[in-house]
Amino acid sequence: MSITVDRKKLSFLERTYIPQIIGGLYITFRNMFKKKVTLSYPDQRPTLPPGYRGAPTLVKDGDGREKCVSCQLCEFICPSKAIRVTPGEIAPDGKYSFIEKAPKAFEINMLRCIFCGMCQEVCPEKAIVLQNEFSLTGLSRAEMVRDKAALYAAGGTMPDKIKKWSRVKSNAELERGDH
């Protein structure tokens, strides 16, 4: 079914287009003297609001302990399958050997990541955090896959409020009287 739309008949003044041109120029000139809202990126950088979701990174706690225990929940939840965790065991002589598990390898493919923050939300250890970095470039695909070292370098430290892993005395220690 076709609909015929009646066109408005233009007046003489309207047909000269002069009022329209003047109106347009008025807007242009008005904005020329207003305060600028754009930035000359990349020379100027934006100030990011708190809670900004940039690239996911791995963080350490206040003592420099790697928080991630390679539970692989982030790998599971990630909608774009960007994360790949290879679980591993902490060496028995290490200071944190009682935590038992830590990632042997941890990779995030930044070409796949959509910065959704699901990984941060699911992480039971608050080990993966989306921070301020938002512009990532590389010359090859392989360069865009961040490995564990790169993720920790990007992440830095983030102390915990609750010290979940601080050691509680075992029954055996209590029996021996080391209160």
Added chain:
Amino acid sequence: MEEKLVTVNIDGADWRVPCGLNVIEACKFAGVEIPHFCYHEYLPVAGSCRLCLVTIGTPARDRATGELIKNEDGSQKIAWMPKPAIACGTKVCEGMHVVTKSKLIEDCRKGVLEFLLLNHPLDCPICDKAGECRLQEYATAYGRGESRFIERKNVKPKKREIADGKIILDNERCILCSRCIRISRQLVGRDVFGFTKRGSKNEIAVYPGEPVNSNYIINVVDNCPVGALTEKAFRFKMRTWFLKMTRGISAESSAGVNTWIWSRENTIYRITPRENREVNDVWMSDSGRYTFGKFQSGERLTTARIDCSESSAGYALTRASEILGLGSVAIVASGYQTLEELYMVRRLADTLKARTYMVSHLRDSDDGMLVSIDKTPNLRGGFVAGILKTYPKGDLSDLAEKVRDGSIKTVLCFQEDLLSLGFDAKDFKKANIIYCGSLDNACAKEAKVSLPLPSEFEKAGLWINRQWRLQAFDKAVEPPEGVLADFDVLCAFGRLAAGEEYKTPSLGEIRSEMSENIKILPSGCEVPAEGVVIDSSEFANVDFPETNALHFTKNVQQ
């Protein structure tokens, strides 16, 4: 025997259930789940976890006369037990009433779970059981969701290697259900685990000194409801929720243990038992759990070879077929092949007018449980496919003699290593040896033509176990690049060597053709979940070496 049924009222609805069931099983029958930790269908009842509490009542009777007492409205009066009772330790009886959905029962479950979680560590992110842990599941479904415990947690010993290093025991996570104690009594035949200390310090311990020395101890890991017992070999390898489960049959022996094969992205991570109450109940041997290892190592044959140098598969197939076309062929089939393959081997042998051979692979003894003396999973398939008439010898010296006197000029061998079966390197010069198999063994290295075939995890098929039970398994992973499909190879030989005109049939087509030609097989080779025992009277006079074992009595048609 007719099963006796009784009427039980579960949450207000009457159900006819077999007499002798306990209330958990009766409720399962009625589709009502009763959470439970310590109860296990295949173990004696312990009644230690108290999670299965339900309210139970029986028809009231007059103590003096034994008459049933009626309510005022004429309905049967129910004498309710004053307190909830454990469903696992209560057998159903006629007229029993069970209430599983009430405020009281909800509170009971919440209470039990809260007590269990008081001292349970927050370990789920590092616990291998996470994802298949009963405590996680029940705490989510029936727990109160929050802890009220502010006192100091009771910290029991963590990580300890036990059972000859096969298992890691983490006492912190144990909920003291005693399943491991009962399993080892049943499968190992003696006490391996036991409780020590008292009250909240109560912990599970392993009897010190003696090595456990059992091939069935890992079953405690499968059946521990929490992560207190975990398998060392699978520790921290992969979270269970990534793994895909495929129906498998253990190739370890002719017992035909039903398994689940757990894989992710074409890599197998573990094998666990699959319930089949006619074959393996819910158990399997420890050694059978690692049979995939040999196919993950560098021992795989993945490229075709002619005269020991790599070649394209197509060219190698043509070359092998040319050799087969020359006549005087013997075919060596294997007990590791599926029934379908053995049938196709038989068909190829008829086309090529070849003689067929098979060998038996025996281990030192039959363990009376789930590892039989016969190392191959499908030797009986050879009888059904018509390759064998009598029980085969352990080597091929007869065939080797024939090669030496020149009456056999070509040997087509499937999956077997001729060099360990009575052949020597000289025979490989004398006759043309064509090897088709998945492992790069000595035979593959010496043969005139070698063709790579899938392993048992890379194909679907049927095997016949020691009970003459036909069982099906599925393909768990894809074969590595370069490996040919079994039927393609078998049909290509028939086509190229004898000019047969047929295209490679599908598995379904082979199965229906096979069931038409072999009368004892069920039509279309449709196999139910628990397998189907075929009529073996034809082979009654063959002397099989397997001895009595779990669900198997020698010389008795099951």
